[in-house]
Amino acid sequence: MANSKMAIASLAAQIRPFTCLAASLPSRLAPHPPDLIRWIKREGGFVHHAVKLSQETQFGIGLISTEQISPGTDLISLPPHVPLRFESDDSSSSSSSLLSALARRVPEELWAMKLGLRLLQERANADSFWWPYISNLPETYTVPIFFPGEDIKNLQYAPLLHQVNKRCRFLLEFEQEIRRTLEDVKASDHPFSGQDVNASALGWTMSAVSTRAFRLHGNKKLQGGSSDDVPMMLPLIDMCNHSFKPNARIIQEQNGADSNTLVKVVAETEVKENDPLLLNYGCLSNDFFLLDYGFVIESNPYDTIELKYDEQLMDAASMAAGVSSPKFSSPAPWQHQLLSQLNLAGEMPNLKVTIGGPEPVEGRLLAALRILLCGELVEVEKHDSDTLKSLSAVAPFGIANEIAVFRTVIALCVIALSHFPTKIMEDEAIIKQGVSATAELSIKYRIQKKSVIIDVMKDLTRRVKLLSSKETPTAA
Ligand SMILES: C[S@@+](CC[C@H](N)C(=O)[O-])C[C@H]1O[C@@H](n2cnc3c(N)ncnc32)[C@H](O)[C@@H]1O
Incomplete structure (x- = not known):
């Protein structure tokens, strides 16, 4: 145990702690995160020249277009290695197989926690390929698992109270389970680079996923023509805010020679100058919007x-x-x-x-x-x-x-x-x-x-x- 603690200490220079840095408004994990658009382009992706990040949208950071764009135009395209997925068969290392073992203990309905484990692994890793993306993620979320008890009670609606309490209970129990599982694991095999994972870090990662992940086709299934339901984090695309009347949509396209798919955003309608780019997150009730995304829609026709x-x-x-x-x-x-x-x-x-x-x-x-x-x-x-x-x-x-x-x-x-x-x-x-x-x-x-x-x-x-x-x- 003492040895493993020493090993963890020696790893300190290679990890990113789960504690949060003091950040500028709106608060992101890093105070001055790298430019996401430049990163996507450097990785071989495409971003339309008029698409820009804006801090001044109605709903936090968002994407806007600086000029008029016609329907059907490609706005963003991500190369296959950029989306962050949970690869369940990726158990080549001890740390990946430990992560898979932990993920198997997550109930199906909390799918966001499963991908969240993967996100947390990358957040802890100082050399993560995804750090330019992760550093741009919000530091806090407005989902009810983070509400003070009084505000949870103030929701006044039993089915939602039940869901919130269930999630909070799960986070506390899972924290203990992760501690027990990783207690004696060598630092080099540790999925979170030796860091202690508490309920608050688990809540952060589950919320980062539930507010931002999209459920799309997996590569293999798309080839066979049948649909799949694979949650993925889509850097930059996940800066689009929601509307039931979207002007953009996500499509998946087969990438010529190899079997991998590109994830793209295309203009669904005409986009006017300075319009925000908006996707439809789904025809959901306010229960889902609040529980998973941390917002409520007035006069929501699906509530x-x-x-x-x-x-x-x-x-x-x-x-x-x-x-x-x-x-x-x-x-x-x-x-x-x-x-x-x-x-x-x-x-x-x-x-x-x-x-x-x-x-x-x-x-x-x-x-x-x-x-x-x-x-x-x-x-x-x-x-x-x-x-x-x-x-x-x-x-x-x-x-x-x-x-x-x-x-x-x-x-x-x-x-x-x-x-x-x-x-x-x-x-x-x-x-x-x-x-x-x-x-x-x-x-x-x-x-x-x-x-x-x-x-x-x-x-x-x-x-x-x-x-x-x-x-x-x-x-x-
Ligand atoms: C996929 S992210 C979009 C980018 C986000 N605005 C940001 O600052 O990173 C989803 C989050 O954006 C905000 N959001 C998106 N659409 C919204 C809407 N129609 N009403 C209120 N909040 C919205 C919510 O905080 C939601 O959890």
């Missing part, structure tokens, strides 16, 4: 609210909606069978349903409500499950049934809103008073969640009104 399909809750909601004796707690055998087909009953049901997003009511929930509030097998048998799951299929079991369904969802929304301890107006007043950046993010997040519920209520109320106006002549 949703998760509810639990709970029979008692459904009964309570439909009674509140005026249904006299709802059958959610005691479905007929045929209804139970249909619920099983929707995976809302049976041995391993998935009881998580969503409202909001492109479809205001998730198809499975809509079908379940229609079926349970209908009660007539002969009626239900007339429709296939796709029709029952679709809001564009208007009132398959008649107007009264559809109104009861929508009113039940509205009542579910009221119940969901009542679980938030504060109202939107109160949240807005707190932000106005001035709060920390993390508190503001938490509050903005919960405002958006409540807005999703309110928007669904407005949408369904409009539909109820429309249906009621159709119902009147028949009833008369």
